[in-house]
Amino acid sequence: MAAYLLLAVAIVLEVVGTTALKLSEGFTRLWPSVVVVGSYLLAFAALGQVLKLGVPVGVAYAIWAAFGIALIATVGVVFFKEQLTMPMVIGLAMVVGGVVLLELGRAPQ
Numbered sequence: 001m002a003a004y005l006l007l008a009v010a011i012v013l014e015v016v017g018t019t020a021l022k023l024s025e026g027f028t029r030l031w032p033s034v035v036v037v038g039s040y041l042l043a044f045a046a047l048g049q050v051l052k053l054g055v056p057v058g059v060a061y062a063i064w065a066a067f068g069i070a071l072i073a074t075v076g077v078v079f080f081k082e083q084l085t086m087p088m089v090i091g092l093a094m095v096v097g098g099v100v101l102l103e104l105g106r107a108p109q
Helices: 002-023 030-052 057-080 086-106
Strands: none
Touching: 002 030, 002 057, 030 057, 057 086
């Protein structure tokens, strides 16, 4: 359970970094750029610990990617007023659903 909590922290840090990347305006603004680098370093360090705790790399990366995509899409809609269409919502649900199935598939039968 600790590994998955740490994975959640890694995902949040990656989303913070990606949000700051937008705010950095191509690394032309100092503090958002610092947040990008720091968040990504901490996110990858956390992901490394998740792998060290035994979560398979394919599962960890799939969860990281799917939930990161869903969260950053939400950040885009809420904070940057980006549009989210129904096909996009369905696509996000399919990505997250696929990862859930991947995780369920690794459980002992």
